[in-house]
Amino acid sequence: xxxxxxxxxxxxxxxxxxxxxxxxxxxxxxxxxxxxxxxxxxxxxxxxxxxxxxxxxxxxxxxxxxxxxxxxxxxxxxxxxxxxxxxxxxxxxxxxxxxxxxxxxxxxxxxxxxxxxxxxxxxxxxxxxxxxxxxxxxxxxxxxxxxxxxxxxxxxxxxxxxxxxxxxxxxxxxxxxxxxxxxxxxxxxxxxxxxxxxxxxxxxxxxxxxxxxxxxxxxxxxxxxxxxxxxxxxxxxxxxxxxxxxxxxxxxxxxxxxxxxxxxxxxxxxxxxxxxxxxxxxxxxxxxxxxxxxxxxxxxxxxx
Numbered sequence: 001x002x003x004x005x006x007x008x009x010x011x012x013x014x015x016x017x018x019x020x021x022x023x024x025x026x027x028x029x030x031x032x033x034x035x036x037x038x039x040x041x042x043x044x045x046x047x048x049x050x051x052x053x054x055x056x057x058x059x060x061x062x063x064x065x066x067x068x069x070x071x072x073x074x075x076x077x078x079x080x081x082x083x084x085x086x087x088x089x090x091x092x093x094x095x096x097x098x099x100x101x102x103x104x105x106x107x108x109x110x111x112x113x114x115x116x117x118x119x120x121x122x123x124x125x126x127x128x129x130x131x132x133x134x135x136x137x138x139x140x141x142x143x144x145x146x147x148x149x150x151x152x153x154x155x156x157x158x159x160x161x162x163x164x165x166x167x168x169x170x171x172x173x174x175x176x177x178x179x180x181x182x183x184x185x186x187x188x189x190x191x192x193x194x195x196x197x198x199x200x201x202x203x204x205x206x207x208x209x210x211x212x213x214x215x216x217x218x219x220x221x222x223x224x225x226x227x228x229x230x231x232x233x234x235x236x237x238x239x240x241x242x243x244x245x246x247x248x249x250x251x252x253x254x255x256x257x258x259x260x261x262x263x264x265x266x267x268x269x270x271x272x273x274x275x276x277x278x279x280x281x282x283x284x285x286x287x288x289x290x291x292x293x294x295x296x297x298x299x300x301x302x303x304x
Contacts, residue, residue, distance in 0.1 A: 005047050008080055011073040013040035014052060017060055018070050019143050019280055031096060074280070081283040090284075094123045097288060100136040100145040101128070102152065103228050104167060105272060108247050113149075113295035117288055124284060132226060134201060140275060146285050148275040149292050151245075153203040155275060162289065165272035165296040167245040169204060171261040172252075174238045178259040181241075187265050191217040194240030199226045207267040208243065245270050247303055272296060 016026035017037065027034040045052050052066035062070065084092055097117070101110055114126060129139065133152040139145045148155075155161055171190065173181070181189050191212065198205045205224060212219045223240060225231050228248055235242035235249075236257050242249070243266075252258040274289040 006044065007040075008077065010040045010044040011076055013037045014044060014066075014070060014073050015077065015280075017041060017053070018062060021059060021143070023055075023060070029096070029098070078283050085283070090120055091122050093121055093284060095121075095282060095284065096125045096127055097121075097285065098127045098144065098146045099129065099288075100139055100148045100150070101130055102133050102136060102150045103130060104151040104245055104248065104270065105149045106130045107229060109295045109299035110149075112298065113292050116291045116295055120287065120291065121284055132199060132201075143280075146276060146281055147288050147292075149272065150275070151270050151272045154271065155273060160276055160278045160289075162274045162293065163271055164274050164293040165300060167247050167270040167272070169243055169266045169270065170246045170249060170253075171263045171266065172235055172242045172244060172249055172258045173261055174236065175256070175259050177238060177241065178261060181261075183259065184262040187211070187215065187263060188217065190241055190261075190263060191221050193221065195222045195243060196231045196234050196240045197222065197224065197243040198228065198231075200224045204243065204267040204270065211265055243267070247299070250303065 016029045020026045020029055023034050023037050027037045050065050051063050054061045133150050136148050136150050140148050209219055231242055253260050274292050276285045
C-alpha cells in the first residue's frame with residue numbers, strides 16, 4: 001500500500017514544475033515557496049528511488065522515467081478531483097484558476113460566470129487577468145493561464161477552443177451628429193468623421209482598414225484605442241462616430257445618449273471563445289469552461 005509515503009502535493013509539484021518550466025514558476029502556480037516545491041520533488045525521488053528530472057540553470061529536463069510518471073501523476077490528480085465530484089464535495093477542492101479574459105467579456109457577463117463558478121467551487125481561488133487578446137494568447141502559450149475567455153479572431157488550435165458567443169458591431173453617434181450625417185449615412189460620410197474603435201491589430205480594425213483602402217477613404221480618420229471602455233465615453237462626448245460591439249453600447253442607445261446608425265458596411269461579428277489545454281488542465285477547468293458558456297448564453301438571451 002502507498003499509505004502516506006506519496007502525497008498529492010508531491011504529484012502536484014511534479015506536474016507544475018513540468019508545466020511551468022521552472023521551480024520558481026511552479027511555486028507561484030501552487031501558491032507556495034520554491035524551497036517547498038524542491039523539497040516535494042526531492043522527497044518523491046527518494047521514495048521512488050528514481051531521478052525524475054535534471055535541473056539545469058533556469059530550466060528542468062525530464063528523464064524518460066520522469067516523463068512517464070508525469071502522465072501517471074496527472075491521472076492520479078484528476079482521479080482525486082473525480083472522487084470529490086462523485087461525493088458531491090467540490091467545496092473541498094482547494095486550488096487556483098488562472099483566468100484570462102478580454103475586455104468585452106469583462107464588461108458583460110464575467111461577473112455572472114464568476115458567481116456560477118464560486119457556487120460550484122467555493123474553495124478555488126480565481127486569479128484574474130484582463131488584457132488584450134494578443135497578450136492573453138501569449139500568456140496562454142507559455143502556460144501562465146489555465147482558462148482563457150477571449151473575443152476576437154479565432155485563436156490557434158494549440159488548446160481546446162470552443163465558440164461561446166457572438167457580438168455584432170454597431171455604428172454609433174450622439175443625436176446631434178446623427179441629425180447632421182443622417183441615421184443611414186454612406187461610408188464616405190462616415191469617414192468624414194473621426195472613427196472611434198478598437199486597437200489596430202484587432203480583426204475589426206483590419207477589416208475596416210481594408211475597406212478604407214478599397215474605397216479610397218482616409219485611414220487617418222480611424223482613432224484606435226486599446227480600451228473599448230474608453231471609446232464609449234469619447235463617443236458620448238461627441239468626439240466622433242464609434243464602431244463598437246453592440247453589447248457594450250445597448251444601455252447608452254436605450255437611454256438615448258447614443259444613436260445606432262444604419263450604415264452600408266460593418267465588420268464581421270466579434271466571436272468569443274473559451275480555451276484551455278485538456279491534456280494539462282485540472283478537471284475543474286473544463287467545468288469552468290462549460291459554466292462560461294452558460295453565462296455567455298444567458299447574456300445573449302437577455303440581449304435578444
